[in-house]
Amino acid sequence: MIVAHIRTYTSNKLSSEIQQETIEKFAKLHKLTIDKWYKDSGSNARNNKKIENVIKGLDEGDTLIIADISRLSRKLVEIMHLLMICIERKVILYSVSEGYTFKNNINSKTLAFTFGLVSEIERKLISVRTKEALALTRSKGVKLGRPKGSLQMERLLPYKEHIRKEIKDENITYAELAEYYKVSLSSFKRFVKEYVNTEE
Structure with a gap:
């Protein structure tokens, strides 16, 4: 089975149409017939669960096509999680815009690991930058936070x-x-x- 997933983060109808056109062109170029389309909107946990359930509903050898990797989630750690589910279930994932292909092979696992590593580094850098900014502000004698009462x-x-x-x-x-x-x-x-x- 070949399924396509479209996700919009706003009510912008054009975004959905662009994604669909991108996926259709890719499918035609690679002689793939899309059996089912899934569409959702928003970036909340419920929508993240929807795409996870779509992936878990696929069988080994099935294919999932998305317009670009950010349509899985806006958070790198969640993208990593979904990529690993695809790899473990031997579901082929095509991310058209970036030209990524994720399969159950060493190259895909390496790429997925890289996403996870980048996510962890990003999280730590944000934490470090925040702590440094707070320390600098305190060193200037600025009281942080709203005064009690x-x-x-x-x-x-x-x-x-x-x-x-x-x-x-x-x-x-x-x-x-x-x-x-x-x-x-x-x-x-x-x-x-x-x-x-x-x-x-």
Whole structure:
């Protein structure tokens, strides 16, 4: 059996048509008759599972054709996973645009291993770059992240004038005001200190 798979990551109909045309030209050139077409869209885990199930539904010697390797997934580690399933099940995979052919042979396994290695290196490089950027930012004295309670304080800003008047009323406590405005007591006290008392 020969099946073709089309995947779009947006609602762009043209992308689907281009993929189909690419696959049809390849099939015609190599005298292949496509028995079934599979189409899906999106990059979520459910769609990744769909293509995996398509591959697992194929038998030894069957063929899967895709327009380009990125149509398997947007993540290298997932591409690697799907390639290895094809190789293990002895399903022939053609990725037309790149000219890749994956079979159960040493060349295909080497290429699949390379994809996996690149994926691991990419993941580590991203991690290293992120840590270095954070360290550099900290070394400049910049505090990272949103200050604790800042969201609650922002919520109080529109009521600043009301709060100023209310805290002068000796019959009401900070705790009661914090409960009324639905913020923590610590955030309320900080708000009063930073936005109310400083303007008196």
